[in-house]
Amino acid sequence: MEEIKVGLLGFGTIGAGVVKLLKENSALLTEKTGTRISLKTIVDLDITTDRGVCTEGITLSRNADDVLTDPEISVVIELIGGYEPARSFALKAIGNGKHVVTANKALLAVHGEEIYAAAKKNNVEVLFEAAVGGGIPVLSAIKGNMAGNRFSTVLGIVNGTCNYILTRMTQEGADFAEVLKSAQELGYAEADPTFDIEGVDTAHKLCLLLSLCFGTKIDLKDVYSEGITSITSEDVDFAHTFGYRIKLLAIGKMDGGQIEARVHPTMIPIDYPLADVHGVFNAIRLTGDFVGPVMFYGRGAGMEATASAVVGDVVDLARNLCAGITRRCSPLGFLDDKVTTLPIKPIGEIVNKYYIRFQALDRPGVLARIAGALGARGISIASMLQSARSADEVPIVITTHDAREEDVRKALAEIDTFEVIRSKSTYIRIEDNLE
Amino acid sequence: MEEIKVGLLGFGTIGAGVVKLLKENSALLTEKTGTRISLKTIVDLDITTDRGVCTEGITLSRNADDVLTDPEISVVIELIGGYEPARSFALKAIGNGKHVVTANKALLAVHGEEIYAAAKKNNVEVLFEAAVGGGIPVLSAIKGNMAGNRFSTVLGIVNGTCNYILTRMTQEGADFAEVLKSAQELGYAEADPTFDIEGVDTAHKLCLLLSLCFGTKIDLKDVYSEGITSITSEDVDFAHTFGYRIKLLAIGKMDGGQIEARVHPTMIPIDYPLADVHGVFNAIRLTGDFVGPVMFYGRGAGMEATASAVVGDVVDLARNLCAGITRRCSPLGFLDDKVTTLPIKPIGEIVNKYYIRFQALDRPGVLARIAGALGARGISIASMLQSARSADEVPIVITTHDAREEDVRKALAEIDTFEVIRSKSTYIRIEDNLE
Known part of the structure; x- marks a missing residue:
C-alpha cells in the first residue's frame, strides 16, 4: 500500500x-x-x-x-x-x-x-x-506482549493535574486550595478542574484498564470515585510521619471473581516506585500471574x-x-464474544488498612472512647499519633490493621456523634501490601 | 485457525x-x-x-x-x-x-x-x-506503540545478577567478593559469573536495544563493555556522599549520527527512578523525541x-x-532494507562527568599536583572530598564537570606516575543530566 x-x-x-x-x-x-x-x-x-x-x-x-x-x-x-x-x-x-x-x-x-x-x-x-x-504504551502491552497473564492488580497514577497538586503539597507543605490556584495559573489545571480533582478522569481511565486487564465490561457508575479536594497539608505531613506518600490512585483488583474498581487518595510507602512519580508524570503498575509486578512510567499528558x-x-x-x-x-x-461482565465488589466490602484523622477536644478518655468504638467494630489500631497540643483541640491520627470499609464508616459515624469530636473525622486508605 | x-x-x-x-x-x-x-x-x-x-x-x-x-x-x-x-x-x-x-x-x-x-x-x-x-515488554513497545519516535537515549539496568550484587553492596556496605559469593550460594549468580559481572550479557542486550531504537546493525565488538568487578564498597560509600547510586548501565545514545554504545558501572542521582531499581529487578529508560522519557520496570529474569x-x-x-x-x-x-549501519562513537571521544578516586600519600601539595594534571587536560573539578586521615595513605575523591574520556585517561595515566600515588586511580562515569 x-x-x-x-x-x-x-x-x-x-x-x-x-x-x-x-x-x-x-x-x-x-x-x-x-x-x-x-x-x-x-x-x-x-x-x-x-x-x-x-x-x-x-x-x-x-x-x-x-x-x-x-x-x-x-x-x-x-x-x-x-x-x-x-x-x-x-x-x-x-x-x-x-x-x-x-x-x-x-x-x-x-x-x-x-x-x-x-x-x-x-x-x-x-x-x-x-x-x-x-x-505510556501500557494498553498495547496489556493487549500485546503481556497477553499471556491473568492480572490480579492494576494501580495507576493517571491524572497529571492531581499528581502535580499532590506533589507540590508534599514538597512545599502547601494547602490544596493554594496549589490548585497556582496550578491553574501555570496551565497544569483547567479553569474548571472538577473532572480532574474529583477523580472522574481517573475513573474513566480505570474503566479502560479494567476492561483490558480482565476482559470485562465496566459501568462507570460502578466505579467508586473520590477526589483529592479534602486532602489537607496536615494529612500530607502525617503521611510522611508514617512513612507514606499520598497519591490519587486508580485501583483495580481481581478478588475471587469480583472486581475492585475504585479511585481515591491513597497512602503508599515512600519506598514504592509509585511514590516517586512526581508532578505531571504518570505511572501504571500491573501484577500478572507470570510477569509479576511491572511498572510503566512516563509523561501522562501533553x-x-x-x-x-x-x-x-x-x-x-x-x-x-x-x-x-x-x-x-x-x-x-479479548475476542469480542469473550468479553464478560464481572461483578464489582461494593466499596463497603473492600478491606484495607486505614489512616484516620480525628479532630478532638483534649480531654481525658477521648482516646479510650475512640479505640473502644473502633474495637467494637473489629477494627484494630496499628499506630497512633497525637500531636503536641497547640490549642484545646488536637488532631488524633491512627492507622489501622486490615478493616472492612463498611465497619470503618459505621465506627466513624458513631465516633463523630461524640461531643469531644469537633469536626467530621476523615480517612485515607493505605495500600502497602503489594507483591 | x-x-x-x-x-x-x-x-x-x-x-x-x-x-x-x-x-x-x-x-x-x-x-x-x-x-x-x-x-x-x-x-x-x-x-x-x-x-x-x-x-x-x-x-x-x-x-x-x-x-x-x-x-x-x-x-x-x-x-x-x-x-x-x-x-x-x-x-x-x-x-x-x-x-x-x-x-x-x-x-x-x-x-x-x-x-x-x-x-x-x-x-x-x-x-x-x-x-x-x-x-518487561520493552522491545514490543519500541517496535510498536512508540514507533513514531526518534529515540535519543536508552539506558538499561538489564542484568539481574549485577543489580543484585550492587544493591546488596549499597544496602550492606559489603564488598564485591563477599556479595558475589553469597549471590552464588543463593542462586542469584552462576557458578561462572563472568558473562554477567563483566558486562557481556548487558552488552548483548544493549545491541538489541540499539538495533530496535535506531534501526541499525551493531557489532558486539564495537560496544564498550566494563563490568562491576572493580567496584569497591568505598566507591559505593562515596557515591552516596555525592548523592549518587552505582548501577551497571547499558547506555545507548544518538549523537549527531554516531551512536554511543557502552556498558559500565555508572553513578546516577539517588532521586532518579532508575536508582530505585533494586535487587534482581530490571528497568529500561528510553527518551523519544515525542514521548519524552519513558521507563519500564519489572522482573528481568526468572x-x-x-x-x-x-x-x-x-x-x-x-x-x-x-x-x-x-x-x-x-x-x-524497521523494514529490513531500511536497517543501516550507523557508526559507533569511540569510547575515548565520549563526554561525561567523572568520579575519580586516587589513593595518595598524605603529603603537602598532592591535591595541587592532581588538580594541575587534570586542569592541563581541560578537566575541571566539580567537587572534592578527602577522607579523614586514618593512615599515611588517604583516598582523595573528586567529581569532574563534563570531560572527554580520552583526556581523563591520559590525565590519570600521568597522575599515576606520581610517586605520591599509591595505586592505580579508578574512575566511574556519572550520568546525571537526563531530560
Whole structure:
C-alpha cells in the first residue's frame, strides 16, 4: 500500500502534536511501516488560530463530514474529547468503514460498548492507547506482549493535574486550595478542574484498564470515585510521619471473581516506585500471574507525548492495512464474544488498612472512647499519633490493621456523634501490601 | 485457525515456565487469540529430570529434528541459550518455514544479521521480547506503540545478577567478593559469573536495544563493555556522599549520527527512578523525541516472568497466523532494507562527568599536583572530598564537570606516575543530566 490517508477531528493541543509528529517523522514512519501516512484533512470549529505547526498541504475544514464521508480517508483520529459530538462522529466514521484512533477516555468509558459493537459490525478497528497514561504504551502491552497473564492488580497514577497538586503539597507543605490556584495559573489545571480533582478522569481511565486487564465490561457508575479536594497539608505531613506518600490512585483488583474498581487518595510507602512519580508524570503498575509486578512510567499528558501514543496506534493500523488485514486484535485484546461482565465488589466490602484523622477536644478518655468504638467494630489500631497540643483541640491520627470499609464508616459515624469530636473525622486508605 | 502447534527447544528454567504458562493459561490464550496454542514437542538432552511442570500429552525428545522437521509445528521456541547449537537450530527451523521465538540475546547480538536475513528469505518471523528485560515488554513497545519516535537515549539496568550484587553492596556496605559469593550460594549468580559481572550479557542486550531504537546493525565488538568487578564498597560509600547510586548501565545514545554504545558501572542521582531499581529487578529508560522519557520496570529474569515475554511473542504470532499473514512487522521494527549501519562513537571521544578516586600519600601539595594534571587536560573539578586521615595513605575523591574520556585517561595515566600515588586511580562515569 503506497499511502494511507488520515483525517483528524479536533485541532487542539494533542491534535497539533499529531500534526507535528506526522510531519517531522514522516520518513521514519515510512521506514517502519512501508507506507506513507498522510494527513489529508483536519476538522475543527476554529481553523484560523495558529497552532504553531505546519499545515501545508492539509485541508482545514469546519465540517466533520469532510473527514467522515471522504472515501479516501481510511483512518479517523478523534481528538475532540467529551461525549458529543465525539460519539456521533466516531460512530459515523465506523459506519463508513473507517478505523478510529482516539484519546477519548470519557467517550470509551461511557459509550465503549456501543462503539466496539459498531466497530465489530463494520469490521474496523478502534484503538485508544492515548486514552490512558498519555505517551505510556501500557494498553498495547496489556493487549500485546503481556497477553499471556491473568492480572490480579492494576494501580495507576493517571491524572497529571492531581499528581502535580499532590506533589507540590508534599514538597512545599502547601494547602490544596493554594496549589490548585497556582496550578491553574501555570496551565497544569483547567479553569474548571472538577473532572480532574474529583477523580472522574481517573475513573474513566480505570474503566479502560479494567476492561483490558480482565476482559470485562465496566459501568462507570460502578466505579467508586473520590477526589483529592479534602486532602489537607496536615494529612500530607502525617503521611510522611508514617512513612507514606499520598497519591490519587486508580485501583483495580481481581478478588475471587469480583472486581475492585475504585479511585481515591491513597497512602503508599515512600519506598514504592509509585511514590516517586512526581508532578505531571504518570505511572501504571500491573501484577500478572507470570510477569509479576511491572511498572510503566512516563509523561501522562501533553501535546507531544500523547501524540506519540496516537501515532503509535496509526502505525499499528498502517501495518495491518499493508498486510491486507483488519482487526488482528480486537479493541480490548479479548475476542469480542469473550468479553464478560464481572461483578464489582461494593466499596463497603473492600478491606484495607486505614489512616484516620480525628479532630478532638483534649480531654481525658477521648482516646479510650475512640479505640473502644473502633474495637467494637473489629477494627484494630496499628499506630497512633497525637500531636503536641497547640490549642484545646488536637488532631488524633491512627492507622489501622486490615478493616472492612463498611465497619470503618459505621465506627466513624458513631465516633463523630461524640461531643469531644469537633469536626467530621476523615480517612485515607493505605495500600502497602503489594507483591 | 483451530490450533497452532509449537515446539520447544530447551527445557531449562524458562522452558519449564513456558510449559507452565501454556498449560495454566491455555483458555485465556484462546480467549485472546481465537486459536488453541498447543505445545506438541519438547526437546532437551535431559528428558528425565522432573521440572515440576506437567508435560502430559507433550512428546519429550532428545532429537531437535523432532521439532525442526515436524511439518505440524509452525512455531519453534528456542530456549537453549548460547551460540551453538542454538544458531544452527534456529536457522534450520527458519529454513523449514517455521517462526522462531527466542530469549537468546547472545545469539541475536552476534548472529542476528544472519538470522534476520534467513527469516526474510523464508518469509517467517523472529521474535525475541524475552531477550531483554525478562518479562518487561520493552522491545514490543519500541517496535510498536512508540514507533513514531526518534529515540535519543536508552539506558538499561538489564542484568539481574549485577543489580543484585550492587544493591546488596549499597544496602550492606559489603564488598564485591563477599556479595558475589553469597549471590552464588543463593542462586542469584552462576557458578561462572563472568558473562554477567563483566558486562557481556548487558552488552548483548544493549545491541538489541540499539538495533530496535535506531534501526541499525551493531557489532558486539564495537560496544564498550566494563563490568562491576572493580567496584569497591568505598566507591559505593562515596557515591552516596555525592548523592549518587552505582548501577551497571547499558547506555545507548544518538549523537549527531554516531551512536554511543557502552556498558559500565555508572553513578546516577539517588532521586532518579532508575536508582530505585533494586535487587534482581530490571528497568529500561528510553527518551523519544515525542514521548519524552519513558521507563519500564519489572522482573528481568526468572522462570515465570521470562515465560510471560516468550508466550507474548507466541500470541503475537498466533494473531498473525489467524489473520493469515506473516511478517506484519519485521524483526527490528524497521523494514529490513531500511536497517543501516550507523557508526559507533569511540569510547575515548565520549563526554561525561567523572568520579575519580586516587589513593595518595598524605603529603603537602598532592591535591595541587592532581588538580594541575587534570586542569592541563581541560578537566575541571566539580567537587572534592578527602577522607579523614586514618593512615599515611588517604583516598582523595573528586567529581569532574563534563570531560572527554580520552583526556581523563591520559590525565590519570600521568597522575599515576606520581610517586605520591599509591595505586592505580579508578574512575566511574556519572550520568546525571537526563531530560
